[in-house]
Amino acid sequence: MKGVRHYPGFLAMTIGCLVVLYAPLIVVTVYSFNGSTSITQWGGFSWRWYADVFTGPEAPRFAAAAWNSLTIAVLAATAATAIATAAAVAMVRGGRFRGKSATFALINLPLMVPEIVTAVATLIFFSAIGLTTGYLTILIAHVTFCIPFAYLPIAARLEGIESSYEQAARDLYATRAQAFRLILLPLMAPGIISGFLLAFIISLDDFIITNFVKGAGMETLPTAIFGSVKQGIKPNIMAISTMMLAVSVLFVTLSYFINRSGQKTRA
Amino acid sequence: MNAPTVDIRNAVKRYGTVTALHGVSLSIADNEFFTLLGPSGCGKTTLLRMIAGFEDVTEGEILLFGKDIARLEPNHRPVNTVFQHYALFPHMSVIDNVAFGLKMKGMALAERRARAGKMLEMVHLSAFADRLPAQLSGGQQQRVALARALAPDPKVLLLDEPLSALDLKLRQAMRVELKQLQEETGITFIFVTHDQEEALTMSDRIAVMSAGHVQQVGSPRDIYEAPVNRFVADFIGETNLVPVTVEAVADGRATVLLPGGHRMSCAADAGIGPGAHHLSVRPERMNLGTTGDLEAVVERVVYLGTDLQLHTHLDGGQPLHVRLQNSARADLPAPGARVALQIEEGAARLLVD
Numbered sequence A: 001m002k003g004v005r006h007y008p009g010f011l012a013m014t015i016g017c018l019v020v021l022y023a024p025l026i027v028v029t030v031y032s033f034n035g036s037t038s039i040t041q042w043g044g045f046s047w048r049w050y051a052d053v054f055t056g057p058e059a060p061r062f063a064a065a066a067w068n069s070l071t072i073a074v075l076a077a078t079a080a081t082a083i084a085t086a087a088a089v090a091m092v093r094g095g096r097f098r099g100k101s102a103t104f105a106l107i108n109l110p111l112m113v114p115e116i117v118t119a120v121a122t123l124i125f126f127s128a129i130g131l132t133t134g135y136l137t138i139l140i141a142h143v144t145f146c147i148p149f150a151y152l153p154i155a156a157r158l159e160g161i162e163s164s165y166e167q168a169a170r171d172l173y174a175t176r177a178q179a180f181r182l183i184l185l186p187l188m189a190p191g192i193i194s195g196f197l198l199a200f201i202i203s204l205d206d207f208i209i210t211n212f213v214k215g216a217g218m219e220t221l222p223t224a225i226f227g228s229v230k231q232g233i234k235p236n237i238m239a240i241s242t243m244m245l246a247v248s249v250l251f252v253t254l255s256y257f258i259n260r261s262g263q264k265t266r267a
Numbered sequence B: 001m002n003a004p005t006v007d008i009r010n011a012v013k014r015y016g017t018v019t020a021l022h023g024v025s026l027s028i029a030d031n032e033f034f035t036l037l038g039p040s041g042c043g044k045t046t047l048l049r050m051i052a053g054f055e056d057v058t059e060g061e062i063l064l065f066g067k068d069i070a071r072l073e074p075n076h077r078p079v080n081t082v083f084q085h086y087a088l089f090p091h092m093s094v095i096d097n098v099a100f101g102l103k104m105k106g107m108a109l110a111e112r113r114a115r116a117g118k119m120l121e122m123v124h125l126s127a128f129a130d131r132l133p134a135q136l137s138g139g140q141q142q143r144v145a146l147a148r149a150l151a152p153d154p155k156v157l158l159l160d161e162p163l164s165a166l167d168l169k170l171r172q173a174m175r176v177e178l179k180q181l182q183e184e185t186g187i188t189f190i191f192v193t194h195d196q197e198e199a200l201t202m203s204d205r206i207a208v209m210s211a212g213h214v215q216q217v218g219s220p221r222d223i224y225e226a227p228v229n230r231f232v233a234d235f236i237g238e239t240n241l242v243p244v245t246v247e248a249v250a251d252g253r254a255t256v257l258l259p260g261g262h263r264m265s266c267a268a269d270a271g272i273g274p275g276a277h278h279l280s281v282r283p284e285r286m287n288l289g290t291t292g293d294l295e296a297v298v299e300r301v302v303y304l305g306t307d308l309q310l311h312t313h314l315d316g317g318q319p320l321h322v323r324l325q326n327s328a329r330a331d332l333p334a335p336g337a338r339v340a341l342q343i344e345e346g347a348a349r350l351l352v353d
Helices: A010-031 A048-055 A059-093 A101-114 A115-128 A135-159 A162-169 A176-204 A208-213 A221-230 A237-265 B044-052 B094-104 B109-122 B138-150 B168-185 B197-200 B218-225 B230-235
Strands: B006-015 B017-027 B032-036 B061-062 B079-082 B157-159 B188-193 B207-211 B214-219 B240-250 B253-257 B263-267 B275-281 B287-291 B294-303 B307-314 B319-325 B338-342 B349-353
Touching: A010 A237, A048 A237, A059 A101, A059 A135, A059 A176, A059 A221, A059 B275, A101 A135, A115 A135, A115 A208, A135 A176, A135 A208, A135 A237, A162 A176, A162 B079, A162 B094, A176 A237, A208 A221, A221 A237, A237 B094, B017 B044, B017 B061, B017 B207, B017 B214, B032 B044, B032 B197, B044 B157, B044 B188, B079 B138, B094 B109, B094 B138, B094 B230, B109 B230, B138 B168, B168 B188, B168 B197, B188 B197, B197 B218, B197 B319, B207 B230, B207 B294, B214 B218, B218 B307, B230 B240, B230 B275, B240 B319, B240 B349, B253 B349, B263 B349, B287 B319, B294 B319, B307 B338
Parallel strands: B032 B188, B032 B207, B079 B157, B157 B188
Antiparallel strands: B006 B017, B006 B061, B207 B214, B240 B253, B240 B275, B253 B263, B275 B349, B287 B338, B294 B307, B294 B338, B307 B319
16 A cells, blocks of 8 residues: 555645644744844844843733743643543543543533633633632633643543553552552553643643633733734744743653653553 | 362352353362363453452352451452463562562561562572563563562462463463462462363363353363263363264163264263263274274374374264374275274263253
């Protein structure tokens, strides 16, 4: 059989897709090093816009937003990972129980519901129970939509672990808790780390839901960028975007390699 | 006789509406190498997992030295298991794997490392103590699994098809080693397999299982020489199953009409009455004769190295296989020849269906 490379139109299709997906990113990355104030005309290589992000007039605003984004991402990813781990153990190891498919749908619902609907519903919910929008409401919303992203790699990993390991541990006088802590958790670790990193990235770059539930005066990096862009695009935005892109690529790559190394040691 | 080490009383296992075990009762003695043998799906592994505590017992009792353990958690049962694919903890070194059970039982570090070291010595793997399981060959992993299960000094060792993942040569060597290990340690082994040769070579006693029932319990010789029914005769070894009509039974002997019209006399157990039955004759228990009991036509001669197999049929077409030792005989019949077959005394068994 011929490989996919020999299918008619393969090359054109591939180039088309790559251009649509990555050309904008490349443009942003390249122009973040632009020496001129124009966003379209090249004025030589320069770090000035990176310097501007950290020392320019908007620097305090970006720093506060970055700090919020970072702490929310760490907290939300941690909480979501813990919940997703518990959910994965119940779903994969819990045998058959009533409402199992309903539970699965519930866990993954945030992937299916349009984000704008979640955003509006969450805002209405918070105001209905009288919770003032701010840092806490952002955090709660982020934990919620991060769960399915953390759940997928963790459950996939757990499904690949034979239950005979836990049985062997129980057989060798370990209690349920010991078998989980000493055997299952270390074996699940690559999936858990991978799930955490994914949840972290998802939280870090969320805009729509955050924008609805953040309340006045509260900014995360994406909402701060959006606010800044509304007054016209300046090259410093490209510098911030490029840095966020770098962080995302780093985390996703890390997540991929951790998952893969875990698969290798499993045999 | 002493109380049995393991006494399974009327154990039933149901999954919803499906019954995997229909009231199995077995008594397993101290120091016994006991094998559960049967085709896949016969319930042998389910029974083993019920003894280990990985499956709930729907009904019945499992007594260990007279105490019912059927409802205890696996970690409260003084039995250990060697898993089919070993289930060695991949993130722990070999020595930590072997010491795991001792650690869980609360043994101090120095003591458990010494004992684990001794167990590794017993299975000739002392040099591999600090490796990870993935760095060992299949046969070595198998020994680690054995050492790990034996380290806490269990009353009973459960083995779930532990040799099935090894290649033939290694499997044959491990059979002898396992049997030796069992004799040296004096621990009761309950061994699950679908391989009848494995069962015959190692076991003190075998329980042949099929469709959730125990068909027969006995020594390898009993099972092979005196199968109680058609399933056991067919499952263990090779046999000729010939449909026959019992014409008369008197003084423990039956007059039997074979297809093709030949009549012969053979021993009949109680419970065999006149009517249709099956006659089981092992191929190696027949010989070429001159004025034999039976006449048959040779179809082909199959060369098997140590043996020769004659494919023959009786008048009327009933096939009959005969196994002869490959001696330097000159009188081998050619295909198409009519031969006389002699059945050794006691080798023909009438079976209940």
